[in-house]
Amino acid sequence: MPTLHKLLQGALSLTQRGDLQAATTAIQAALARHAGPAPLNGDQVIDVQAFVTPGRFTLPGAGHRGPIAPPAPESTDPRFTAGRYANNSGHRDYKLFVPPQAGTRPLPLVVMLHGCTQNPDDFAAGTAMNELAQQEGFYVLYPAQSRKSNPQGCWNWFKHTHQARGRGEPALLAEMTRQVMGQHTVDPNRVYVAGLSAGGAMAAILGETYPDLFAAIGVHSGLPAKVASDLPSALAAMRSGPADARASALGRVPAIVFHGDADTTVHPSNGEHIVRASAGATQEVSQARAPGGRDYTRSVRRGENGAVLAEHWLVHGAPHAWSGGSGRGSYTDPQGPDASAEMLRFFLEHPRATPL
Template identity: 45%
Template sequence: MTDDFKSAMRRASEFVRKGNPADATKMIQAALAKGGVSGTSTPQTPDATAFGTAKIGRSLRETLARLGTLSRSRMPAADVTEPPLPQGARFDGDTFACAQGSRDYRAYIPDLNGAPAKGLIMMLHGCKQSPVDFAKGTGMNALADRHGLIVVYPAQSRRANMQSCWNWFGPADQMRDAGEPAILAGLAQKMQRDHAIPHGRSFVAGLSAGAAMAVILGQTYTDVFSGVGAHSGLPYKAAHNARSAFAAMGSGGPDAQKARPIPTIVFHGDADSTVHPANGHHIAGAAATGPQVQEDGNAGKRSFTRSSTLSPHGHPVMEHWTIAGLGHAWSGGHSAGSYTDPDGPDASAEMVRFFLDLPMKSA
């Protein structure tokens, strides 16, 4: 650990003691950007909580612990009340386990009146969120009622990540048959079997760290997921440790690693100061495989630009929505959940429309 880094940690500690977590966070991020500590892979700060616990210097570890305590003390209590259930619907809770590990989850099962489910959507929450919070904020359960869908909400373990973030930045969680992708894909396959989901009608969507993991699943399990919804997320292998993750979140970094095309719908606010909007362009660029059409419009209180790539048969295989004035929040979401913005286009409804308009795959 360099002298400059130690000095930065002392100044950050002073900011913490004075009750100023924002400046402490900036000090830590600046020190990490200069490469002052080796082996640092998972710092915890209020403004960049996409990371978990790792072997880090004692000074940094102690400062982050105090900073995390101060941040939590200023956070409002989470609303853990259950969303209302229509008659006949269920919002079940269970645990899925496989060789790579286990995760709790919630599954929304609408009253299908004996009809088969028309599809499955896996919804991956963002940092500091939970399945219940995410379900309420996105309103996806109501869309499941309307369209006959099953929705599964995996819960990130606090043991795997202290801030409940999916570990999208770690190489061990970016590949098939390993780590979190294997657990999540295994859960999706279980839901497919249990609810007789039609072949090719399983999709994955997420917010922030959840969106980054959704992109990973779309790249590593194309046999399980037929489409991806990425809201305020990052492209495939945008980072390989915490330092590169900070860089990608802050600036979008270079063009993402070449990825296999999979139908993808992207939402990103142009005022997002947590995950730079350039990341949305990189995700969309990896999915775009042909001529694009662009349109401008208004929805709610916000304007947007939508770029679409059409297949030779005329259906969209990529949509990229850039929302004017939207920060790091789910567009068109409900205030009952965290990280939502009710003023923009309804991202949930647009994702469901995009997914269900995709052609059925042959078995």
């Protein structure tokens, strides 16, 4: 019988050729043949190419895609500067956008975690978050995953060593954020984190492990915190959603979630599980159409005092890509509602409940 590693390598080759459906079938077959626990080693990177759908999504209809988009070139904006942070958990490079309003008053900070194979420049271009920051006045921090830590540039959300406070990547990202806060005039009550795919999964982990740092989180096409601890459970969650609802024990900070219901890379039920833990006494559901053409369903969940705890945006027909994003970056869906603008609105509506 072929080993699980060889079967997954075959799925990787299919994905690289653009046949995502066949790759998904191959992963399902691999899991079926190897139902028992499988060891996780350095060569078995859960996200591999399975987290990446090839190409820019510019044509109408689910499953249509344009040519593969190369990563955006490095920005020449003097306000978008490079830096590096190191601690006992390792070191990571980052890019920081400093808005023109910097120094006039304490400003919000949004931490943006890219998806697999992306980098800060590419993610900034695709989300257009720097343009929003220039208009509205807030800092944007883009940590960069090291290819030594994950060959595909994915945040290691699926490893138990990167899911707890004070260790691994959560500790490194939290301390990097605090360093930037110490170097700039950041409002400590308005610090937020958002991410795409593997970055969204890590944002969920940061919301659970550092609620004293991040006032709210945004998860796009991601998974709940601690939904997996190894390769088989991670692939299963990506394929079918969380097997155990207790895995989505978030709810410690307000959350806004975007997910396409045509996402064949990360099952859309993962988004529902993220906000389920934040569910309050009431839920308001509305439907509309984005200017780009996609319909969406927006669910707003409120607590007993009427305060919004979570928003869930289910974008109909959307693939595994940043909704409303710019074609200048990779893995974006310009037809959907503007996830960047809506996340920013949600964040600014949710400063820290107990001011520092």
